[in-house]
Amino acid sequence: MKHGKKYSDSAKLVDRTKVYDTNEALDLCIKTAKAKFDETVEVHVRLGVDSRHADQQVRGAVVLPNGTGKKVRVLVFAKGDKVDAALEAGAEYAGGEEYMTKIQNEGWMDFDVVIASPDMMGVVGRLGKILGPRGLMPNPKAGTVTPDVARAVTEAKAGKIEYRLDKTNIIHCPIGKVSFGTEKLSKNLDTLMAAIAKAKPAAAKGQYIKSCVVSATMGPGVRVNSNKYVAV
Known part of the structure; x- marks a missing residue:
């Protein structure tokens, strides 16, 4: 897939082989948002479950402490x-x-x-x-x-969002706008990830949270160290 110059320039800031701490990842996410509008920051969480099985579904809702920045009708x-x-x-x-x-x-x-x-x-x-x-x-x-x-x-x-697995066992959720800044986005991300960790199905075996990636609407993905979110 061919990307434009802004995306290519942004992608150069991200080390694809590195897993970043939460705040560092969100800082990068904000830096790579080059669009003229206030981009949405999304998180993509890959889980070690199989959504084809009813007892391995992950679904719920959580109120983000800083909202989503979107007017909800x-x-x-x-x-x-x-x-x-x-x-x-x-x-x-x-x-x-x-x-x-x-x-x-x-x-x-x-x-x-x-x-x-x-x-x-x-x-x-x-x-x-x-x-x-x-x-x-x-x-x-x-x-x-x-x-x-x-x-x-x-x-x-107030900013309640629903999270649910797609067919590829990934959860996609908005956690706010680029204009929120790192601190507010970090609190929203922590709240969402804690809810996902708590929703771990009893039937899930092995590593539950496989990977976590954040990205702005028009920006590249930044891998987040998800170790701190793993359910005990």
Whole structure:
């Protein structure tokens, strides 16, 4: 794959054979972000599990202490008082079948997170083929299916992110913006990695956290020493 000059210049700053301490890796990540916009910093964690087995799935959610730097638009499926509670908590949209119809018939997707009260999952379930592939389907493990929709909205707005394995046994997550600086990004990364370490399946054998790489949106990957994150 051919890269542009900015990427090539940035890549020269990174020693591909080296595993960096967290702060050093994030410093490099910030230095290699050359785009004109505030790039997102992402972490890519390869785990020693097999996602094909149900007992080796790794999935959950965690609130990053410094947020993600992204404005999150929240859609809540709820009834009665919970609609008002969700809107008061900051949800952009809250309601029932009218939103299901809008998504199905109009292809409406002006939201980033979907939360549902348990009694609405019959409605939301009909949207599985649309929301599922986009990673937007509410899920109890991620805290997005809950009776307390107001709290879920507050957490989503505060920087709650969901982590889950892809088919190649890697977790990809945003941990903030380049403008956050090393200290804030480091706290976010530590929080996410602690949650992933805690979520280690009992069926996982051998080395659990195989590798950890951070990168800015348009920058090269920087390998992070993941030894301190290994679950005891």
